[in-house]
Amino acid sequence: MLFTSYAFLSFLLVVFIVYYLLPGRAxxxxxxxxSYAFYYMCDPRYLIFIxxxxxxxxxxxxxxxxxKVAFDAWFKEHKKExxxxxxxxxxxxEQSAEKKIFLACLLFNLGILAVxxxxxxxxxxxxxxxxxxxxxxxxxxxxxxxxxGISFYTFQSMGYLIDVYxxxxxxxxxxxxxxxxxxxxxxxxxxxxxxxxxLSQTLFEEHxxxxxxxxxxxxxxxxxxxxxxxxxxxxxxxxxAIIASPDTYNGFYAxxxxxxxxxxxxxxxxxxxxxxxxxxxxxxxxxxxNFRRPYFSKNIKEYWNRWHITMGTWFTDYIFYPISASQFxxxxxxxxxxxxxxxxxxxxxxxxxxxxxxxxxxxxxGASWNFIVWGLGNFVVIMISQELEPFYxxxxxxxxxxxxxxxxxxxxxxxxxxxxxxxMFDCYRNVPLTFKMFxxxxxxxxxxxxxxxxxxxxxxxxxxxxxxxxGMLVLVAVSLIQRSGSVRGKIAAKAAPVRFIIWYGLFxxxxxxxxxGIGYSxxxxxxxxx
Amino acid sequence: MKKFISIILAVxxxxxGLVLATKLLEPKYMSGILEGAMIEEYYDDPTxxxxxxxxxxxxxxxxxxxxxxxxxxxxxxxxxxxxxxIWQSYYLAEDTLKREHPDVIVFNVLSMKYNEPQNEAYxxxxxxxxxxxxxxxxxxxxxxxxxxxxxxxxxPLLRYHSRWSDLNSEDFxxxxxxxxxxxxxxxxxxxxxxxxxxPEGKPLADYQFGDNAYTYLDKLTKLxxxxxxxxxxxxxxxxxxxxxxQWDKQIEDYAKANDLTYINFLNLQDEMGLDWSKxxxxxxxxxNLAGAEKMSEVFGEILSTDFAVPDRRGEESLEKYWDGxxxxxxxxxxxxxxxxxxxxxxxxxxxx
Numbered sequence: 085m086l087f088t089s090y091a092f093l094s095f096l097l098v099v100f101i102v103y104y105l106l107p108g109r110a111x112x113x114x115x116x117x118x119s120y121a122f123y124y125m126c127d128p129r130y131l132i133f134i135x136x137x138x139x140x141x142x143x144x145x146x147x148x149x150x151x152k153v154a155f156d157a158w159f160k161e162h163k164k165e166x167x168x169x170x171x172x173x174x175x176x177x178e179q180s181a182e183k184k185i186f187l188a189c190l191l192f193n194l195g196i197l198a199v200x201x202x203x204x205x206x207x208x209x210x211x212x213x214x215x216x217x218x219x220x221x222x223x224x225x226x227x228x229x230x231x232x233g234i235s236f237y238t239f240q241s242m243g244y245l246i247d248v249y250x251x252x253x254x255x256x257x258x259x260x261x262x263x264x265x266x267x268x269x270x271x272x273x274x275x276x277x278x279x280x281x282x283l284s285q286t287l288f289e290e291h292x293x294x295x296x297x298x299x300x301x302x303x304x305x306x307x308x309x310x311x312x313x314x315x316x317x318x319x320x321x322x323x324x325a326i327i328a329s330p331d332t333y334n335g336f337y338a339x340x341x342x343x344x345x346x347x348x349x350x351x352x353x354x355x356x357x358x359x360x361x362x363x364x365x366x367x368x369x370x371x372x373x374n375f376r377r378p379y380f381s382k383n384i385k386e387y388w389n390r391w392h393i394t395m396g397t398w399f400t401d402y403i404f405y406p407i408s409a410s411q412f413x414x415x416x417x418x419x420x421x422x423x424x425x426x427x428x429x430x431x432x433x434x435x436x437x438x439x440x441x442x443x444x445x446x447x448x449x450g451a452s453w454n455f456i457v458w459g460l461g462n463f464v465v466i467m468i469s470q471e472l473e474p475f476y477x478x479x480x481x482x483x484x485x486x487x488x489x490x491x492x493x494x495x496x497x498x499x500x501x502x503x504x505x506x507x508m509f510d511c512y513r514n515v516p517l518t519f520k521m522f523x524x525x526x527x528x529x530x531x532x533x534x535x536x537x538x539x540x541x542x543x544x545x546x547x548x549x550x551x552x553x554x555g556m557l558v559l560v561a562v563s564l565i566q567r568s569g570s571v572r573g574k575i576a577a578k579a580a581p582v583r584f585i586i587w588y589g590l591f592x593x594x595x596x597x598x599x600x601g602i603g604y605s606x607x608x609x610x611x612x613x614x
Numbered sequence: 615m616k617k618f619i620s621i622i623l624a625v626x627x628x629x630x631g632l633v634l635a636t637k638l639l640e641p642k643y644m645s646g647i648l649e650g651a652m653i654e655e656y657y658d659d660p661t662x663x664x665x666x667x668x669x670x671x672x673x674x675x676x677x678x679x680x681x682x683x684x685x686x687x688x689x690x691x692x693x694x695x696x697x698x699x700i701w702q703s704y705y706l707a708e709d710t711l712k713r714e715h716p717d718v719i720v721f722n723v724l725s726m727k728y729n730e731p732q733n734e735a736y737x738x739x740x741x742x743x744x745x746x747x748x749x750x751x752x753x754x755x756x757x758x759x760x761x762x763x764x765x766x767x768x769x770p771l772l773r774y775h776s777r778w779s780d781l782n783s784e785d786f787x788x789x790x791x792x793x794x795x796x797x798x799x800x801x802x803x804x805x806x807x808x809x810x811x812x813p814e815g816k817p818l819a820d821y822q823f824g825d826n827a828y829t830y831l832d833k834l835t836k837l838x839x840x841x842x843x844x845x846x847x848x849x850x851x852x853x854x855x856x857x858x859x860q861w862d863k864q865i866e867d868y869a870k871a872n873d874l875t876y877i878n879f880l881n882l883q884d885e886m887g888l889d890w891s892k893x894x895x896x897x898x899x900x901x902n903l904a905g906a907e908k909m910s911e912v913f914g915e916i917l918s919t920d921f922a923v924p925d926r927r928g929e930e931s932l933e934k935y936w937d938g939x940x941x942x943x944x945x946x947x948x949x950x951x952x953x954x955x956x957x958x959x960x961x962x963x964x965x966x
Contacts, residue, residue, distance in 0.1 A: 090763050547779035584624050588631065596635060596775045602734055602761055 085126050087273070087359050088312060088600060095122065096363060103367055108290025115287075115367070116260055119269040123232075126273075130231040133200070134267055137193050141241040142255075142262045144189030145248040148182045149255030186249040190242060197238045200230050205451035235448055236275045237266050239398055244280040246402050253281060261288055270363040274356050276374040276394035283371065291368030296576075301366030303572050306590055307562075308358030313598030315555040316351035318548050319344050320599075325542035327511045330521055335528035337538070338508070338521040345511055346504040347556060350379065353392070377563045382495040384465050387503060395448075399441050407437045439463055454518065458509035465502055551597050634789075636771040639778060642788040643739075645965045648795040649674075649696040653706070653743030655796055656693055661935050662714045664923045665690035667799065668707050669722030670698040672850035675900040678910045679798035680943045683936050686914040687925030692799025695740040697732060700725045700830040702740045705753035707834055709744060711841050718921050719838055720846045723865050723876075724855065726831065729824025731759045741767065797943045802903055804950040805960050809890035809898030815856030823864055835872050844875075844921055851879035851888060851909060853898035877916065879909060886912045903947065 085092050099118045106114055123130050155178045163171055204225045211222030244265070248255045256262040264287060265280055326333040326341030333341060357374045364371040378391035388396050407413060413433040421429030439460070446459020485491040505522060512518040540546060565571050575586055643650030652674065665688055667673045674694030682688040693706045707719055731737065737757045744750040754767045766773040777785075795801075838845035847869055849857055862878060869876035879886070886908045890898055893905030901909060917923040926932050950960040957963060 090765055545779060580620060580624075584627075588628055592631060592635065595632075595771060596639070596778050598775065601766065601773055601776065 085122065087356060088309065091125070095125070100366060103291075104293045108292065111290060111367075112261065112264055112288045115268065116264040119264060119267040119272065122269040123267060123272065126232050127229070129229055133196065133231040133234060134237060135263075137196065137238060137241050138263045138266045139259070140189055140192055141245050141266070142259050144185050145245050145255040145262075146257070148185055148245075149248050151178065151182055152251060153254065182249060186245065189245055193238055193242060197234055200228050200234060202447070202451045203228055233272045233274065236277055237272060239277050239395075239448075241266050243277065243398055243402060247280060256280070256284070264288070268364075268369075270360040271371055274353070274360070275392075276357060276360070276372050277398050278372050278394065283369075286368060286370045289368070294368065297368055298366050300572050300576075301362045301364070303575075303587060304358050304362030304365060306362075306587065306594065308355040308360075308362060309598070310555070310590055310594045311351040311355030311358065311559065313594055313600050315552055315559065316348045316355060317599040318544065318555075318597075319348045319351075319552045321544045321548075322539070322542040323348050323511070330512065330517060333542075334521060334524035335530060336525070336533040339525045339529065340539075341511065342504040342508050342525075345507055346379075346500065347552070349507065349510070351555075351559065377566060379500055380496055380563065380567075381499050382492065383469060383499060384462065384502060385469065387499055388462070388466075395445070399445055403444060404437050404441045407440055408433060413437065435467060438466065442466075453515050454509040454512070457515050457518075458506055461506045461509065465506070555597075632769075632771060636769070636774070637789050638781070638785055639774045640742075640770050641774065641777065642784055642792065644784050644788050644793060644795065645961075647696075647739075648801060649694075650739040651743065651792055652796045652799060652801070653693065653695050653740060654792070655743075655794060656691060656710075656799065657745060658794075659691060659798065659935070661689055661932055663689050663691045663716050664926070665718045665720060665917060666707075666710050666714075666716045667692040667694065667720045667722075668698075668703045668710070669694055669720075670725055671696055671801075671900055672722045672724050672852055673720070673848075674796070674799050674801050675803070676850045676852065676906050676909050677913060678800050678802075678903070678906045680800065680936070680940055681907045681910040682914045682917070683927075684940070685911065686918050686923070687927035688914060688917055688923050689926050689932055689936075690798065692796075694799055694801075695736070695743075697728075697736040698725060698740050699728050699732065699757060700827050700834070701756040702737075702753055704830045704834045704837070705749040705756070706740075706744070707837055709747060709749040711837065711843065712747065712749070715841065716843060717923055718844045718846055718917065719834075720848055721834060723847050723849050723861075724857065726823045726827045726865070727855075727861065729826045731757050734759050734762055737762070738773075742770065794942060797939055797946070800906070802906075802943070802946055802950070803895040803900070803960060804903045804947055805895045805954055806892055806902060807895050807897050808892070809853055809894050812853045812890075812898045813856070815858055818858070821858055821860035821864075823861070828868075831868065835874065846921070847874055847876040848913075849876075849878040849880060850901075851883050851886065852894070852900055853890070855899075875920070877913075879912075882912055 085095070095118075099115075103111055103114060103118075120131065123134060159171075159174070166174065207223045207225055214222050244262075247253060256265070261284075265278075265283060268278075268283070268287065271278060323341060323344045326337055326344070330338070354375050361371045361373070372394055374393050374395075376390040376393065378387050381387035381390055413436070416436070417430065417433040419429075420432035423429065424432065442459040442463035443456060444459070445462070446456040449455040449458070480486045508522055509515070509518050512521055536546070539549065562571055565574065575583055578586075641650060649671075665682070667677060667690065671694065674692045677692060679688075679690040679692060682690050693710060695702070698706075703721055703725065707721075710716070710719075737759070741750065741753055741757060744753065754764055758764065763772075835845055837843075847865060849862070849865070857878075857880060865876055865878075868874070888901075888905055888908055893901055893908060895902040918925065953960050953962050
């Protein structure tokens with residue numbers, strides 16, 4: 085069920101009205117029902133997968149948590165009866181028992197994710213190897229369903245399990261409350277990947293109707309619809325046309341395609357997250373922000389701290405740090421310092437951890453080499469950027485541009501160009517073609533390609549480009565205003581007629597200029613596929 | 615109180631804005647494709663009709679109510695629209711019978727060949743002009759293709775919003791009113807394009823009309839019987855789309871079984887004196903004015919004689935009404951003839 089479909093809007097309206105008619109203590113139970121109904125309407129088979137992840141994670145976390153609590157209580161009472169070494173052994177034994185449960189649950193759920201998402205990718209690679217050895221036959225592909233949002237809810241659940249295992253908080257005692265945390269419908273399809281400690285603060289609370297909260301939520305939803313329908317889905321046609329005909333649209337067109345895609349992806353993904361956060365907000369529930377004006381970033385590292393924030397922090401907290409701090413890495417660090425010297429040696433474990441994180445990030449986005457290379461491309465750029473730090477310092481000691489507007493602008497543009505170039509892996513059908521198209525930007529661009537007719541031939545009109553351009557200006561203006569605080573808060577402080585003009589104007593712009601309905605194919609949010 | 619007034623004012627402005635945007639963006643059908651404006655025009659006719667024709671282009675391009683009035687005193691109206699499907703005809707008949715009680719309803723049977731919803735654009739032309747009633751609601755629900763949504767009919771802005779880039783002076787001119795494009799439902803063309811090389815019908819895998827089509831024909835029959843209205847089934851004399859003998863037989867059998875009159879005008883071409891080198895404007899698909907008046911002559915005779923449709927000439931209010939229609943009718947004939955002479959087409963350059 086698309087967020088932009090009438091079905092979803094009708095569903096939302098019913099959920100919203102009933103939510104506030106119910107007594108507060110029944111609200112979270114009702115949301116669980118609504119979330120499962122939402123998932124059922126998408127595909128009834130999905131329910132089996134999410135239920136298995138929910139139940140297995142809930143019980144594993146509960147057993148770990150209960151064992152922790154029981155052991156801690158017992159240990160507190162009896163620790164004086166044991167010598168230091170014995171106490172250590174007892175703790176180790178307890179940790180080992182918890183670890184077994186933890187790893188079993190982790191591997192089981194990541195296994196489900198791996199099997200559903202990556203089986204055919206693995207088969208395709210095996211077949212490539214087999215055919216390279218001259219064998220004509222290969223393994224047949226399997227017809228597996230990939231539950232919508234499985235990457236998001238699996239990561240969210242595993243994050244919870246890891247936190248419980250690490251003793252950050254006790255496990256949730258109510259299976260149904262945990263089920264709601266995993267399946268909360270606004271964020272089920274494309275995140276954000278919420279942390280239990282954050283989302284649980286408002287998810288299970290009683291919420292009374294509050295006009296300010298509800299209106300803020302509705303405003304956020306409207307803003308999301310504007311981004312998705314007016315900008316993303318309108319420029320999507322040109323992006324698709326460019327990608328579909330690489331022989332025709334090479335050189336400057338490939339560059340334009342990369343730029344269009346950067347805009348489309350941003351408007352699409354942030355629009356979807358705006359709708360998610362807005363829907364939750366109308367019901368008094370606070371969902372973590374996932375973006376902080378990423379295209380204003382001055383380097384790639386900063387960009388990844390501002391783009392898909394919840395995913396970035398998930399990989400950092402649950403993959404990068406554990407790997408960096410693992411015994412293997414400690415040993416590797418020691419060895420590499422001895423062999424390569426202190427300066428170079430200390431970077432080896434960091435870069436190896438970073439490599440693993442970016443490889444995982446890539447494959448999390450999709451079962452294809454394009455995504456893996458995209459992930460590793462990010463790794464390479466970040467690594468080069470870090471290695472060039474001394475050069476930057478030298479440069480700034482010689483050229484006094486640091487802090488100037490021009491330099492800041494250069495850095496922002498550079499970041500956008502690098503990220504857009506890397507994203508070309510999202511677009512083209514395979515890695516060699518992506519490299520070829522990227523290369524064509526430098527080898528095949530010509531002034532003759534800069535003609536309006538060719539761009540009109542991409543399936544959208546001059547009017548469409550005008551709408552996208554104006555939409556983009558609005559987007560930039562809002563982002564600039566946002567730097568000094570909540571835009572909705574600022575609008576709320578204005579006089580009623582001004583507020584009315586702004587929100588009604590946005591509503592009418594979305595209704596009239598949105599790319600939806602007959603003549604437009606309903607476009608899935610890009611991140612739904614993850 | 616001040617807050618209450620502010621809210622009322624804001625809601626009023628918001629609704630007015632939406633209405634204005636809808637009015638501006640919805641298609642006007644005042645030039646080019648005129649058929650979209652025809653269904654709505656019916657509600658402006660204040661008279662009670664003795665004959666109402668319901669069906670597709672084989673009615674609204676082939677019969678002239680003006681001719682029927684002038685020569686037989688028959689007060690009639692054509693509730694026709696492009697590719698009108700049988701359930702749409704049924705709901706238009708239902709809608710008509712809620713407003714008046716004609717002696718005869720004439721239904722053109724070509725649409726029996728369609729058993730499922732076909733085309734959104736034609737649906738819109740058949741349905742948008744209907745006034746809201748249960749008949750319209752059911753018409754929408756029955757007619758919608760997979761890509762359509764009921765809410766798009768309730769709020770046409772959701773359907774027509776994308777016309778913002780196609781707006782022209784006509785959209786502004788006709789934002790709050792429409793000119794009449796038909797003559798009691800008749801779509802006039804005076805030009806000639808002879809019927810040459812009319813293709814034979816290709817053999818079909820199955821000639822049986824669909825269950826859904828029969829269901830609505832049954833409903834139409836029952837509706838007319840329940841309301842004491844004579845239902846006349848007709849097949850217009852146009853050469854294409856091809857009318858198969860197997861189809862004809864099914865309609866004949868149906869008419870016999872239900873005690874209805876079925877007139878296949880394809881069999882009355884000689885009686886009408888149709889000349890396919892002169893009486894069609896599009897190579898045999900539809901009749902032009904000359905052809906339509908020939909068919910109206912024969913049909914008028916049948917309606918007067920066999921169905922005893924009264925001659926109402928002399929009724930003051932009707933005379934007055936028809937004088938207005940006739941004036942427009944003759945003006946349109948002159949206009950089209952002038953354009954034909956000047957430009958070789960009935961449309962002036964500014965209409966294209």
